[in-house]
Amino acid sequence: MNLILMILAAVVVAVLLAIVIVKFVPLKLRPLVSILLLAVSVYLGYLIYNGVMEPIRFNIEKKVRYAKVIERLKLIRKAELKYKEAKGVYTKSQDKLINFIENDSLVLTETVNYTEMEKRGAIEVEVSKKRIDTTGREPVLKYFKQDDYTKMFKVPGSDKDFEIKTSEIEKIPGLFVPVFEVKTDKKSILKDLAPHLVKQELEAVEADQIKGANISVGSLEEVSTGGNWPPFYDNPNAKINTKK
Numbered sequence: 001m002n003l004i005l006m007i008l009a010a011v012v013v014a015v016l017l018a019i020v021i022v023k024f025v026p027l028k029l030r031p032l033v034s035i036l037l038l039a040v041s042v043y044l045g046y047l048i049y050n051g052v053m054e055p056i057r058f059n060i061e062k063k064v065r066y067a068k069v070i071e072r073l074k075l076i077r078k079a080e081l082k083y084k085e086a087k088g089v090y091t092k093s094q095d096k097l098i099n100f101i102e103n104d105s106l107v108l109t110e111t112v113n114y115t116e117m118e119k120r121g122a123i124e125v126e127v128s129k130k131r132i133d134t135t136g137r138e139p140v141l142k143y144f145k146q147d148d149y150t151k152m153f154k155v156p157g158s159d160k161d162f163e164i165k166t167s168e169i170e171k172i173p174g175l176f177v178p179v180f181e182v183k184t185d186k187k188s189i190l191k192d193l194a195p196h197l198v199k200q201e202l203e204a205v206e207a208d209q210i211k212g213a214n215i216s217v218g219s220l221e222e223v224s225t226g227g228n229w230p231p232f233y234d235n236p237n238a239k240i241n242t243k244k
Helices: 002-024 027-087 094-103 195-202
Strands: 105-120 123-139 163-172 175-185 214-218
Touching: 027 094, 027 105, 027 175, 027 195, 027 214
Parallel strands: none
Antiparallel strands: 105 123, 163 175, 175 214
16 A cells, blocks of 8 residues: 555656646756656655565565574474473473483383283173383484474574463363463564564464464464464475575
8 A cells, every 4th residue: 555655646746747847947957857857766766666575575584584483383392292202291391391302211112913802791702902012212312313402492583582381271071181382472583674564464364374473383272282374384395595
């Protein structure tokens, strides 16, 4: 809308100037006026070009920054899931997660399928069963050797840490399950970009955008370990330059 108004204003100004020049400017001064009009035209052209390109540049930069944030949210989620696999709960402690990755281990199990005879009344029937055997342990660090996990709590491009919360919710009557949520606000990630575009972004509701004011993974309201970003950010072939 701002761009349209800018273009209309430029057209109106051009028409008014043309009328003024024809009616009031002497012939000998018209070359000077023409130079001034040329300068004004260049400036207006720049404003129009910038009005077109500003949201395009914003969307590119936004995706680059979001991709970096999402990479770390995925890493924290990976650590939380491994922690729950070993401990049965999630943790909101950064120190506990780091210590778990560096010093703890996971139980290795093997599922064995077998059959045995069971007496059902006057007859015996063959029943299929499963048995889970412990076969050993492996260090948690094995899963994080390629990850910079010591920095995963820092929000890229910000001086903030991710906010981590844990809780329990009642999945079915009498059954409580652990949940977690990790999030950060979009405003701090986009703080140095155009304020009017940031405001629009915080109110995003489209399916191909990150809805709302935060980027988050997990939930305290439902049993979920998913993120609130669109599938685009999970596509390994997506062309987002996160090396910027």
